[in-house]
Amino acid sequence: xxxxxxxxxxxxxxxxxxxxxxxxxxxxxxxxxxxxxxxxxxxxxxxxxxxxxxxxxxxxxxxxxxxxxxxxxxxxxxxxxxxxxxxxxxxxxxxxxxxxxxxxxxxxxxxxxxxxxxxxxxxxxxxxxxxxxxxxxxxxxxxxxxxxxxxxxxxxxxxxxxxxxxxxxxxxxxxxx
Amino acid sequence: xxxxxxxxxxxxxxxxxxxxxxxxxxxxxxxxxxxxxxxxxxxxxxxxxxxxxxxxxxxxxxxxxxxxxxxxxxxxxxxxxxxxxxxxxxxxxxxxxxxxxxxxxxxxxxxxxxxxxxxxxxxxxxxxxxxxxxxxxxxxxxxxxxxxxxxxxxxxxxxxxxxxxxxxxxxxxx
Numbered sequence: 001x002x003x004x005x006x007x008x009x010x011x012x013x014x015x016x017x018x019x020x021x022x023x024x025x026x027x028x029x030x031x032x033x034x035x036x037x038x039x040x041x042x043x044x045x046x047x048x049x050x051x052x053x054x055x056x057x058x059x060x061x062x063x064x065x066x067x068x069x070x071x072x073x074x075x076x077x078x079x080x081x082x083x084x085x086x087x088x089x090x091x092x093x094x095x096x097x098x099x100x101x102x103x104x105x106x107x108x109x110x111x112x113x114x115x116x117x118x119x120x121x122x123x124x125x126x127x128x129x130x131x132x133x134x135x136x137x138x139x140x141x142x143x144x145x146x147x148x149x150x151x152x153x154x155x156x157x158x159x160x161x162x163x164x165x166x167x168x169x170x171x172x173x174x175x176x177x
Numbered sequence: 178x179x180x181x182x183x184x185x186x187x188x189x190x191x192x193x194x195x196x197x198x199x200x201x202x203x204x205x206x207x208x209x210x211x212x213x214x215x216x217x218x219x220x221x222x223x224x225x226x227x228x229x230x231x232x233x234x235x236x237x238x239x240x241x242x243x244x245x246x247x248x249x250x251x252x253x254x255x256x257x258x259x260x261x262x263x264x265x266x267x268x269x270x271x272x273x274x275x276x277x278x279x280x281x282x283x284x285x286x287x288x289x290x291x292x293x294x295x296x297x298x299x300x301x302x303x304x305x306x307x308x309x310x311x312x313x314x315x316x317x318x319x320x321x322x323x324x325x326x327x328x329x330x331x332x333x334x335x336x337x338x339x340x341x342x343x344x345x346x347x348x349x350x351x
Contacts, residue, residue: 021217021232024206029239030246031199037247037254039195040181042188045271046257047244050203052304054272055196056322057329064330072333075272080185081192088308090200091207095312098208110317118317121296122324123331125304128289128296130332131340133272135304136214136293140233144240146260147270149282153290160294161218168299169223 032141043076047145050087051138053129058084181254204309213306215297274337281349 017023032049040046048054054075061072062084078084099105110118129135132153134142139157142150183191206212210232217230248255257263260270267279297303300321302310310318344350 018206019209021210021212021229022235024203024210024212025232025235026239027206028203029236029241030243031202032240033243033247035195035199036181036244037251038182039188039192040179040254041183041185042181042192044179046179046255046260047240047270048272049240050199052308053325055200056304056325057332060326060329061333072330073337074333077192081189083193086193086197087200087203090197090202091204091305091308092200092312094201094204094206095208095309096204097201098205099313102209104208105314107314108316114317115320118300118320119324119327121300122307122321122326123328124324125293125296125321126325126328127332127336128293129304130329130337131273131285132289132293133270133285136233137236137305138272139290140214140236141240142260142270143237144242145244145258145270146262148261148266149269149286152283153286156287156290157215157294158218160291160296161215161298162222163291164295164298165219165222 028137029141029144039077043078043080045075045077047138047141047147048075048077049141051134051141052088052091053126053135054133054138055085055087056126057130059086059088179254179256182251203305204312207305207309208313211306212309213302215294215303216301216306218294219298274341276341276351277344277349278351281344284344284349 028050032047035049036046058074058078061074062078064070065072065074066083074084096105132139132149134150134153136154136157139150139153143154181188211229212232213229214233214236217233220226220228221230244255244258248258257270260268264270267283269279269282269285273282273285300307302318304325307318307321311322
């Protein structure tokens with residue numbers, strides 16, 4: 001970690017808070033509610049303040065609709081607005097700026113096989129998330145909004161993670177022994 | 178029709194701007210904290226680390242607090258807050274393919290939830306972590322993002338229709 005010595009020198013409350021996931025969780029939760037309060041007149045659905053999968057879908061399909069005059073499905077808020085929701089573009093730029101600022105930007109290449117796996121996994125994850133109607137983040141927002149299906153999603157997701165992590169553990173143990 | 182703070186004419190212009198700013202802030206902080214929902218459950222299960230998990234649990238708590246707060250100030254924008262009470266416990270929130278009964282939406286929550294968790298943990302991150310890693314220069318994560326973009330068009334063009342027909346054929350139509 002490049003910023004580790006800095007933290008040892010001056011571990012101010014702000015710098016610790018700033019780097020803590022719980023702080024970001026609070027920021028997303030409050031701002032997602034704020035953005036709904038601000039923008040809901042443009043269209044639904046509710047509890048749609050932040051979602052990586054849905055907002056990617058809206059961005060890609062909205063832009064495709066504008067450029068090629070097709071009629072791909074997207075959320076009402078993106079359909080009614082002059083441009084679709086841009087939060088994923090923001091995440092990409094914000095992540096890039098932070099990585100640049102703290103010298104953590106580094107090209108990491110993989111093999112063609114890995115690229116193919118990640119590409120197919122991207123298609124799968126997006127489609128599965130859209131069948132539910134949201135990625136893990138919108139599931140959290142929906143839970144906060146009082147949707148019981150979203151709680152089922154989170155519990156099922158935790159079960160999937162535990163199975164996957166268990167398989168990874170088994171494989172690592174096999175490689176060690 | 179729900180009405181927010183901004184009137185419709187202003188809101189349609191504000192949508193891309195506000196979401197872009199929101200995304201910038203989230204992307205910046207996510208890069209600093211290594212925020213990941215899947216990673217939270219994984220780290221807790223494997224190492225009993227609660228750092229990332231606290232981020233996800235705080236998100237749930239903060240979104241409830243945020244919606245509650247703005248529900249007091251702008252009740253018209255939070256028309257169906259306390260969804261399960263205001264819309265019925267089994268009525269699904271819009272987002273998934275429409276025209277099916279409540280049982281179908283519970284299945285849509287459980288099976289995709291399980292598979293998303295399983296696939297994402299094998300890849301080493303949830304969608305936001307992959308997006309942030311792509312912006313850090315990770316080519317594998319960038320291909321994941323490209324896959325999500327292609328997947329959005331596939332979902333709207335083909336998969337959504339398949340899923341609805343399949344569920345109707347299985348007797349989950351309304």
